[in-house]
Amino acid sequence: MQVDLGNVLDTASAHGVSREALDRLDGRVAAAHDRIERGREAGEHGYESLNLPNSTDPAAIRDAVSRFDDPSAVVTVGIGGSALGAATLTDALESDVDAYYLDNVDPEAVERLLDSLDLASTVVNVVSRSGTTAETLANFLVVREAMADAGVDWADRTFVTTGEEGNLRDLADQHDLPSLPVPDGVPGRFSVLSTVGLAAAALCGHDIEAVLEGAAAQEARLSDSLFDSPAYAYGAVSYALAERGLRQNAMMPYAESLETFSEWFAQLWAESLGKDGLGQTPLRALGATDQHSQLQLYRAGPRDKLVTLVRATEREDVAIPETDLDGLAYLGGSSLGELLDAEFEATEASLAAAGCPNVRIELDRVDEYGLGELLYAMEAACVLYGELASVDTFIQPAVEWGKRAARGLLGGGDFEEAEAVEEKSRLVVE
Numbered sequence: 001m002q003v004d005l006g007n008v009l010d011t012a013s014a015h016g017v018s019r020e021a022l023d024r025l026d027g028r029v030a031a032a033h034d035r036i037e038r039g040r041e042a043g044e045h046g047y048e049s050l051n052l053p054n055s056t057d058p059a060a061i062r063d064a065v066s067r068f069d070d071p072s073a074v075v076t077v078g079i080g081g082s083a084l085g086a087a088t089l090t091d092a093l094e095s096d097v098d099a100y101y102l103d104n105v106d107p108e109a110v111e112r113l114l115d116s117l118d119l120a121s122t123v124v125n126v127v128s129r130s131g132t133t134a135e136t137l138a139n140f141l142v143v144r145e146a147m148a149d150a151g152v153d154w155a156d157r158t159f160v161t162t163g164e165e166g167n168l169r170d171l172a173d174q175h176d177l178p179s180l181p182v183p184d185g186v187p188g189r190f191s192v193l194s195t196v197g198l199a200a201a202a203l204c205g206h207d208i209e210a211v212l213e214g215a216a217a218q219e220a221r222l223s224d225s226l227f228d229s230p231a232y233a234y235g236a237v238s239y240a241l242a243e244r245g246l247r248q249n250a251m252m253p254y255a256e257s258l259e260t261f262s263e264w265f266a267q268l269w270a271e272s273l274g275k276d277g278l279g280q281t282p283l284r285a286l287g288a289t290d291q292h293s294q295l296q297l298y299r300a301g302p303r304d305k306l307v308t309l310v311r312a313t314e315r316e317d318v319a320i321p322e323t324d325l326d327g328l329a330y331l332g333g334s335s336l337g338e339l340l341d342a343e344f345e346a347t348e349a350s351l352a353a354a355g356c357p358n359v360r361i362e363l364d365r366v367d368e369y370g371l372g373e374l375l376y377a378m379e380a381a382c383v384l385y386g387e388l389a390s391v392d393t394f395i396q397p398a399v400e401w402g403k404r405a406a407r408g409l410l411g412g413g414d415f416e417e418a419e420a421v422e423e424k425s426r427l428v429v430e
């Protein structure tokens with residue numbers, strides 16, 4: 001995996017991130033790296049996540065899911081960090097086992113999914129770090145009942161990943177469900193390389209060892225200089241640009257298989273860095289599709305965006321048939337992959353020509369190893385950015401507010417946040 005900052009330097013006159021500015025920033029990267037390494041060594045909350053390439057035991061995960069022989073589908077019931085990491089992996093990789101995610105509690109979507117599945121051959125993978133998240137537990141109760149109604153022994157088809165306490169742990173103990181623990185010190189959005197993200201991938205038959213190997217390769221590249229570490233290069237430059245007013249970061253992979261990766265990245269970047277009036281709003285885009293939609297704004301709208309372009313350099317390809325249609329001869333004989341690459345490079349150059357900084361991230365392939373590299377690098381980039389910005393990367397108090405309010409409204413406790421919802425002023429226009 002490599003990160004090319006060339007276009008950031010090409011657009012430096014507009015945004016001041018010159019080579020000299022990066023050299024000055026590098027001293028701060030060294031201090032931040034030192035802090036991160038100390039946190040990792042002490043197993044501090046959050047920093048522990050960067051130890052997962054070595055601390056996760058893939059054999060234990062395989063062993064725990066091995067009792068589910070040849071499922072037709074895996075439904076992961078979880079939300080946020082308990083779903084997006086697993087979904088990034090299973091959506092990117094091919095498998096004979098269909099992977100679905102019940103994160104939202106949209107009743108129509110839940111019903112549609114349950115109606116479409118053969119529940120007798122489906123594995124339900126319930127994931128919640130806290131074991132108390134209302135959406136996850138509600139969805140699980142609905143799935144459990146649907147299985148019972150279909151005459152399926154739900155306890156025989158359910159797998160749980162959760163912490164040592166909480167409603168989900170109680171339920172797993174009560175019914176003797178097979179389960180895996182969530183490692184300590186790993187917030188949900190940093191948990192893809194743990195039991196949380198890898199159990200679904202293992203159930204789908206993916207090579208989870210290779211995911212961890214890719215992550216370990218990026219871990220080995222962490223160093224006290226941004227010029228030696230792709231992860232730190234990305235984190236430091238994103239921070240420097242945000243400081244100079246580029247408060248939005250459009251994640252734009254040129255691979256359909258990486259579309260869910262942008263969702264995962266959005267949670268990582270938003271929940272970790274959006275604090276104290278700081279942060280960089282993640283935007284989700286897909287190349288080449290969004291060239292024909294959002295690119296107009298990125299190039300000519302407010303100058304507040306970094307665009308992150310991601311692609312794989314090796315992939316399966318499809319030839320474009322020769323044609324004698326007027327004006328289309330240029331397409332014939334080339335391939336869809338070549339067209340996509342041309343679009344990628346054209347977008348990159350077009351943004352740079354307009355003074356819009358963009359970073360290029362290249363993987364060899366979208367496979368288990370490449371995904372491990374990418375996911376670990378983005379996590380390390382995020383931790384570095386948090387250090388440079390002096391925010392507490394590993395908490396999410398603003399999210400907790402809404403969770404308490406929703407619980408209070410449903411009668412699940414006496415929360416002052418629920419009163420605030422009831423008292424809010426309304427201006428209704430009909």
Ligand SMILES: O=P(O)(O)OC[C@H]1O[C@H](O)[C@H](O)[C@@H](O)[C@@H]1O
Binds near residue numbers: 130132
């Ligand atoms: O894994 P859980 O405890 O169910 O939490 C699921 C999600 O809940 C909250 O919304 C947090 O802000 C997320 O960071 C977390 O990933």
